[in-house]
Amino acid sequence: MNAEIIAVGSELLTPDRVDTNSLYLTQQLNTLGVEVRRKSVVGDDRELLAEEVKFALQRSEILVLSGGLGPTEDDVTRDAVADALGRALVFSPALLDALTGRFAKLNRKMAENNRRQTYLVEGAEALPNARGTAPGQWLNANGRAVMLLPGPPHEMKAIFEEDCLPRLTRMLPPQVIRTRFLRVAGMGESDLDQLISPIYKPYTNPVTTILAGAGDIQVHLRARGGTTAEAEALLEEIAPRIEERLGDRIYSRDGSSLETVVGHMLRKRGATVSVAESCTGGLLGQRITNVAGSSAYFVGGFLAYTDRLKVNLLGVEAGILALHTSVSEEAAKAMAAGARARTGSTYAISVTGEAGPESATGVPVGTVIVGMAGPEGDPHAERYTLFGDRNGIRARAAQWALDYFRRRI
C-alpha cells in the first residue's frame, strides 16, 4: 500500500520552517511496510487544501494530514477534508464536553473559537488528544484511510502511536517486522558509520538506518518476514555483530534516553546525584530532570557561570582558576567535589568549557571538561574537543557529561 502525507500551515511555506512531522510519519509508515510516494506542504487555504486531498486520494490508500486543527479561522483542515470528500462537518457533543472539562480543570474559560475543534468530518472517529485542545480524526473513505492529526509534533506523535498505528495494523496485510534499536553516545556519526557499515551494507533486509543528533546516534535495524522466526533470523544475521562492534558505546536497547538510563542506574544503587555546571548553564540539570520521577535521585546543584561563583558557591580554590583557568581538569574536579560536599549527594557531575562564539579563557572553543566525584576514589575528569556552534557544543557537552557518568558508575 502507498501513503501520502500533507503538512498544513502557511508558516511551513516560509523560508525558515521545514515540515518535520512527515519524517516521523514516514518512519512509522515504513515500519508497517507502507511506502510514502509523495508528500506536500499546503498553506492555510481551504480550497487549495481540498484539491490537494482529492489529488492524493486518487492514487494512494493512506493519507495523513498534520496541522490546521487549531481553534482559529486559519485552521482549515477539517473543512477542507470535508469539502474534498463531499461530506459535512458534524458537531460532537462528546468533544465539547471533553474540551470544556479540560479548560475547567485548568480554571480557564474556554474561548468561543475553541468550538471549532468540536466538529468532526461526517463519519470520522475522534482521536483523543491528551496534550492539546485539537483532537485528531480517523476516517474511511471508499476504502482509503484518512488521518487528521494536530501539527505540534508531540501531540501528533502521541495520537499516531495510540490511535492510528493499531488501526493501520488491522488494515494492512499481515507482515512481521522485527526491529532492533540501539542508542549510542560519545561518538560522531561518520565514525560510527565507518565502524558498522561494512556489516550492514551488504543487506537490504534488514534495513539499517542511522539517525544522528548532537552526540546522540540512533541505529535502527528493521527486518521484514512472513513469520516472526523469519524476521528474527534475518535480524540475527547482523545485529549481534553490530552490537559487539559498538560495545559499551551503546547506552540503550529499548529507546530510553540517556538521562532515563542514568536515572535507572542511580535508582538501582539507591544513590543521588547533583550537578555543577558552567558552560552548559543548566542544560545538564534540565536533561536529568526531563525524566518524570527524577526527584528520587536528583537533588539539585549549581550554575557557577562566573569564576567568582565557582569559588564562592563550590569552594573551588582561586589558585586553581588562576593557574589552570576554569576550563581545566583541576577546575572540573574541584567543581564536582564542591557540589557533592555542599549538596550531600552520592555523586556529582561537573561540566566546564568554552562554548563560544569567543573564548574567554584562551582555551580553544569546543574544549569541554567533564568531571565527577563519588564515594569511591578521588574526583576525576576528562577533556573533550566538541564541534558545532555555541548551542551544538552545549548540547554535546551535556550529552558527553551524562555519558561519562554512565560509563563510570
Next chain:
Amino acid sequence: MNAEIIAVGSELLTPDRVDTNSLYLTQQLNTLGVEVRRKSVVGDDRELLAEEVKFALQRSEILVLSGGLGPTEDDVTRDAVADALGRALVFSPALLDALTGRFAKLNRKMAENNRRQTYLVEGAEALPNARGTAPGQWLNANGRAVMLLPGPPHEMKAIFEEDCLPRLTRMLPPQVIRTRFLRVAGMGESDLDQLISPIYKPYTNPVTTILAGAGDIQVHLRARGGTTAEAEALLEEIAPRIEERLGDRIYSRDGSSLETVVGHMLRKRGATVSVAESCTGGLLGQRITNVAGSSAYFVGGFLAYTDRLKVNLLGVEAGILALHTSVSEEAAKAMAAGARARTGSTYAISVTGEAGPESATGVPVGTVIVGMAGPEGDPHAERYTLFGDRNGIRARAAQWALDYFRRRI
C-alpha cells in the same frame, strides 16, 4: 503571482532526509513578491511526477523543480515535464559539446548515460551549470514559467541566481513587500487570536500569520504594494492597532528571542541576574545562557530541586516550606532573595512548581510560581496555571519566568 516548488528524488521521501532547496527558493521568490502556495516532494517516478507537474500548472504561474536531472535512469524530471506539457525531448548538440568539453578538461571519458543530460524539453532554454554535469532548463508554457534545476544545493543556487532571477524579474510586475514581526509571551494562542482577529480578519493584504510555541507566539504581518509607500500604508492600517491591543505582551519586534531581549535590558542597566530553579531543573539558566555573551550579565544560580537544598543552599526557612509547601509565593520569594544574597547579583529570578506527572506537594500539576528579587522593594511572586505535559509545563514555566522578569525590571 504564485509559485509552486517540486523537489524530485526518492531519497527525499525517507525518514531522515528533508528537502532544503525549497527554503532557499522560497526566500528568493518571496523577495520578488511571489508567494509559494504549495510545495511537494515526489520520488523518481516519471508518471507520478508528470501528474504532479500538470496539477501544479493548473493553478500557479511559476513552477520550480529541483532534482532528477542526473545521468541515470532514475533521473526522470526531463521526461516527466515533457510528458506533462505534451512536448518532446530534443537533443542539443551544443549541450553535448559543452559536456564533452567538460569531461575532456578533467581528463575523463564521458559515460554513455551522460548523454541523457544533453536533451532539452522542446522549447526550453538551457541554463549552463558551471558546477556539475546537469544543465538547468527554463521554459515558457502557456504563460507559465517552468524551471528545471539540479538537486545539489550549490548547483541549484548558482543557476537560480545567474539565470532564473533575471528572467523572473523581467517577467514580474514591480512589487514591494513590507513586513512586521511581533513576538508575544505570557498568553495562549487562542486568547491572542480572539484579541486580535477582529483587527486582521477583514484584510487579505497584509496577510497575518500566527505561530505558537510553548508560551511563545509569533505574529507575522506581510503587506504587498506597488511601491514602498503603498506597502507601508497597508501595513499601517492594522499593525499599530494590533500592537496597541497586545501592549506590553509584545517582547520583540525584530525577531529577537525572549532571552535576548532580557539580556539587552540587563546590559543596558549594567545589572546582573541569577536564578533559583526548582521544577525547571536548569531550563531557565539554559535559556538565559543560550545567548552568546550572556556571561556579561548572568552569574549563575541554584538548582534547588529538593526541599533540603532550598533550605541549605538558598536559606529558605524550613517553616515556610512546612506551612506553605515549596510551591508557594512565600517559597518563591525566599528562593529569589536567597539566590540574590548568595550570588551578589543585582536581580534573581526563581521558579517553583509542579510539572507532573504526579504532584509531590498536593498542589495541582501545572501550578507554577515565579518569583523575583532586586534592589528595589521586597521580593515578589506570581502564581500561574500552565498546561501541557511535564516538558510542556517546564518549557512554559521558564518562558513565563523570563517574561515576568522582563515586564518588571
